[in-house]
Amino acid sequence: MAYKTSEPSTPPSWFTPKRLLIIFCVINLVNYVDRGAIASNGVNGTLPTCTDAGICTSRTGIQGDFHLSNFQDGVLSSAFMVGLLIASPIFASLAKSHNPFRLIGVGLSVWTFAVAGCDSSFDFWSVAICRMLVDVVL
Numbered sequence: 121m122a123y124k125t126s127e128p129s130t131p132p133s134w135f136t137p138k139r140l141l142i143i144f145c146v147i148n149l150v151n152y153v154d155r156g157a158i159a160s161n162g163v164n165g166t167l168p169t170c171t172d173a174g175i176c177t178s179r180t181g182i183q184g185d186f187h188l189s190n191f192q193d194g195v196l197s198s199a200f201m202v203g204l205l206i207a208s209p210i211f212a213s214l215a216k217s218h219n220p221f222r223l224i225g226v227g228l229s230v231w232t233f234a235v236a237g238c239d240s241s242f243d244f245w246s247v248a249i250c251r252m253l254v255d256v257v258l
Contacts, residue, residue, distance in 0.1 A: 203255035
């Protein structure tokens with residue numbers, strides 16, 4: 121009785137379950153650190169204030185750097201939820217017909233550019249748009 125010889129085995133993929141778990145854990149950690157940066161009270165800061173005696177304090181944090189009102193500061197703190205509300209149904213419908221790893225790659229690419237955009241923002245609207253795009257990865 122002759123047995124078929126097995127085909128030569130293909131080399132294992134680089135994406136082993138252990139490596140994927142490590143990659144996703146690091147991405148998740150960086151994602152939550154990024155979200156917490158604007159939401160934390162220490163970063164928001166204050167606007168410059170002056171007393172009647174002419175003594176002024178300097179501005180601090182994001183609110184002071186971008187001259188944001190309290191309303192604008194609140195909008196930035198929750199802007200990523202708008203991105204989540206828009207991106208979730210889109211990615212959910214695409215997940216039915218596309219490779220999930222490609223969708224994860226698209227989401228991570230958008231997230232990477234959005235985080236870089238937040239870093240190089242120059243006014244309220246640029247920060248707000250980038251904060252909305254940050255949540256595409258979720």
